[in-house]
Amino acid sequence: MTVDRACCRCEAPLSEQERVLVGLPFSNSGPGGPPLYACLPCARAYARSVLAPPWIGEEIANTEARQASGRGDPP
Structure with a gap:
């Protein structure tokens, strides 16, 4: 696993x-x-906020799909 960033919420x-x-x-x-x-846990919490962008649900789904497929990009 190559780490290139940190979570903006929990780091x-x-x-x-x-x-x-x-x-x-x-x-x-x-x-x-x-x-x-x-x-993912912080993104799901942020998605429940009134400040969340409308597209965040799709981004969460894309990340879940990447993890399920084991690839770095959505199917």
Whole structure:
């Protein structure tokens, strides 16, 4: 397992296969920082928040599919 990021909520190390995209920071002129990733448990908790983006459920499903298939990209 190659760790390349940490969960933005609990700071657990994440591999590319484990991470869930939960946020894309923006500023007035475009991207405001790097994408935010979380582990599955934290992503599921964040998805219940009123601040969660509408696409987070699909990102969680894609990560679950990646883990089930053992590949790094969704089927």
